[in-house]
Amino acid sequence: MITMKHKSQLKIYNTLSRTKEIFEPLSPPFVGMYVCGPTVYGDAHLGHGRPAITFDTVYRYLTHLGMKVRYVRNITDVGHLQGDADEGEDKIAKKAKLEQLEPMEVAQQYTDSYHRDMLALNTIKPSIEPRATGHIPEQIALVQGILKEGLAYEVNGSVYFDVLKYNETRQYGKLSGRVLEELVSGSRDLDGQSEKRNAVDFALWKNAAPEHLMKWDSPWGTGFPGWHLECTAMSSKYLGKQFDIHGGGMDLMFPHHECEIAQGNACNHQDPAKYWMHNNMITINGQKMGKSLGNFITLQELFTGKHDLLGQAYSPMTIRYFILTAHYRSTLDFSNDALRAAQKGYKKIINGLRIAKGLVFEADNDVEVDEKQAQQVEQIIANAYRAMDDDFNTAQAIGHLFNILKKINSIYTGQLNAGQLGKEVFEKMIDTFVVFVEEILGLQEEKPDHQEGLLEVLLKLYTDAKLAKNYGKVDEIRSALKTMGIIVKDMKDKIDWAYEE
Structure with a gap:
């Protein structure tokens, strides 16, 4: 791993304060980060992909800055009811009935498929990935603590958080x-239709009907935990009563994260997280994604192109790159045009990565350092870091990477001599580009199966045909490589290749 010294002045937009704040960990260099993971009752979709990539990048950058991050991302496998409400059927149990499976079979199946898709997107596994069903005792203890504080009440075997009292x-x-x-005024029409004292109250523990599939014994009878309670139990168990960063999609801000704050204050007498981060929503061709609209696209459908709205398949790295080209707090619209543009941009970056890794410092004796060129490179590098330090602005950082790439390509084509930058600046430029692409942004080269051996053979045949002036064979091989997405580059002193952009 390439390590670089960068003194950061990282700022994070804190949803709680609605301002960008200088990031100051509670116990530096240690950082605790909790991110709400998926409810595992279906295949991962675009809405799962964005937060996974967003907070993977946050994790990567904090680690790059030398911080020791404990990254906790949960799996919700019980308690998440239809409509994100306190009434109705458990999403996983409903799926289990439809498919005639045990609920844990459903949870395991979709946890496995989620992991498969996250691996394809090159996200790093979290430090800890707790499941809600594995933390029932901790959740019961939390409910008991909130009851003891007088901020909850029990009705017919269910326990509700008393929002007005809080x-x-x-x-x-x-x-x-x-x-x-x-x-309260907006929910008065529900009064009298629920066992809650007030419609704004939320469930900490729900009494289970006899036919309910997922239930546990508790001091209040047989039941199951409320959706909001799970994250409070798991975050406090692994990160403490207060930790540094809590992340998730903007759709979780209310009521899920709001309820987490209430629970944390009720039982631990403090906010659970110092910084709250929320990635914005995605749209499909300008519309909100939804199954009823026919624009619900899973990650596997994107990777295979098997969806009516898709003009082609888009590789996992194209998707990752596309998500990173927008700031995480901005809305992101998926369309075929935007994805094709991302595919082109990603290939430019990967072609640049191949070139950067192959460049070595070679300077002619009569070449002097061009201070203006060297300063330009130093400034571009500083700009890339400044973008990341400004609330993880990957969109701007990628723009600066393309400016670095222009310099790398100029050296590659001979328009610029490495000696004009000086050895130190040259190596810093190469290291910065490689580190940003691979370590911070998490982009990697997607090589077609058996590409390297076949490429080597075809390029040797191409070179031999060119030397023999067999131009028919040259064109034939060039055409064959193009069908593989490879472009042959005839250069002054060598023959090279690049991914077709």
């Missing part, structure tokens, strides 16, 4: 900006 001394809604009075 709000007497604290602020429910401070993360999402919701005003409790407005929430």
Whole structure:
């Protein structure tokens, strides 16, 4: 691994304060980061891909800066009810009934497929990946603690968080900006239809009907945990009562994360996380993604191209690159045109990576360092880091990488002599490009099966045919390589190749 010294002044946009704040870990150099993972009742889709790549990049950059990160991302395998509500059927149990499987079979099947897709996207495995069903005792203990504080009540074997009581001394809604009075008035039509004292209250533990598939014994009877409770139990177990970063999609801000803050304050008397990060939503051709709209696209459908809205298959690295070309807090619109442009951009970067790794410092004796050129390179490198330090702005960082790539290509084609930069700046430029592409952005070369051996043979035949002036054979081999997505590059002193952009 290439290591580089960079003194960071990292700023993170904290949803809680609605400002960018200088990142100061609670116990440097250690960083605790909790990210809400998937509810495993279906194949991973674009909405799973964006937060996974976003927080993988956060993890990678913090690690690059020398921080020791414990990254916890959970698996929700119980308690997430239809409509994200406190009533209705468990999403996993419903799928199990439809497919005539045990709920844990469903959870395992889709956990495995999620891992497969995350591996394809080159995301690093989290340090810990706890499952909700593996932490029932911790969740029961949390409910008992909140009851002891007088901020919850039990009705018919279910336990609910008392939001109005909590709000007497604290602020429910401070993360999402919701005003409790407005929430209460907007939910009055539900009064009398529920066993809750108030419609804004949320379930900590639900009594299970006899036919309910997933249930456990508790002090209040047989039941199952509330969706919001799981994350509080698992984050506090592995990261402590307060940790550095809590991440997730913007759709989780309310009520999920809001409820986590309430639970954390109720039982631990402090906010669970110092910094709250939320990635924005994705749209498909300008529309919100949804099964009813026919634009619901899974990651596997993207990788194979098997969806009516897709003009072709898009590789995992094309998807990763595309997601990184937008700032994580901006809306991201998927379309065939945008994905094709991303495919081209990704291949430019990977062609540059191949060139960068092959370049060695060679300077003519009569070449002097061009201070202007050297300073330009130093500035571009500083700009790339400045972009990442500004709330992980990968979109701007990629723009600066292309500026570095222009310099690398100029040396590769002989327009610029490496000696004009000086050995130190040259090596810093190459190292920066490689580190950003591979370590920070997590992009990797996607090689077609058996490519290297076949390429070697075809390029040797191409070279021999050219030397023999057999131009018919030259054109034939060039055409064959193009069908593989490979372009032959005839250079002054050698023959090279690149991925077709």
